[in-house]
Amino acid sequence: MAAGIAHEIRNPLNYINLTLDHMRSTLAPEDVQKRQLFGRLTDQLKKEVARINTRITEFLKYTRPATLNLRPIDLRAAVTDALSMVEVQAAENGIETRVEQRDDIPAVRGDAESLRSVFTNLIINGMQAIGGGGGKLTIRLSNGDGCARIEVTDTGRGIPPENINQIFEPFFSTKDTGTGLGLAIVRKAIEDHGGTISVRSTPGEGTTFTVELLSGGDFGGQMSDVSEAKTSI
Ligand SMILES: Nc1ncnc2c1ncn2[C@@H]1O[C@H](COP(=O)(O)OP(=O)(O)O)[C@@H](O)[C@H]1O
């Protein structure tokens, strides 16, 4: 159903995109000023098309039944990797990022790509909550009872109490250009893993998302991969 609708939207989008390319290469006005404006406007249209496509991809990710490729995951490596993706943006906005690890964290059984999207979404939300005025984004790793705990804490604007029950709902967003799908995808991914996610927030002070994933299970023959990953940190 969702995939069918997505297809119905993507086809005309594709057509629009191709037509824009065609117009740009054959119909650009002679007049320099008009040509510049034409170039700028068609460029914007192509960007909007790309944005709709990205939203469709996100929406499909949310509706598709999960097919998890479960492997032992080194959480420290996974969160460090996710943080490195936003390094430049963080520096530009005066955001200090760090990973704190209290215990020796055993590997968890998880899907690398799915967990990457979980951490990336939480990190980007945290950075957006901090904004351009600087702040701190901290990821803490610790062991819980039979689980590994990942806490993502920001010193951002926080979440008003009246919103806190809605943030995981698909399409709930307080941002001008937000899709409202980030946390819905995050929650679904964590539940697909048999884990839990919770949030606590103080408006004006910041927010912490806590993810718990089952750890210490029997990874069978794959255990050797885990120790290799650990020594390479
Ligand atoms: N770290 C955070 N600090 C403050 N508000 C947050 C944070 N993370 C999520 N939110 C709130 O939850 C809403 C939904 O988040 P999300 O599902 O990722 O969608 P989006 O980022 O597209 O708005 C956000 O619009 C914001 O209001």
Ligand SMILES: [Mg+2]
């Ligand atoms: Mg988001």
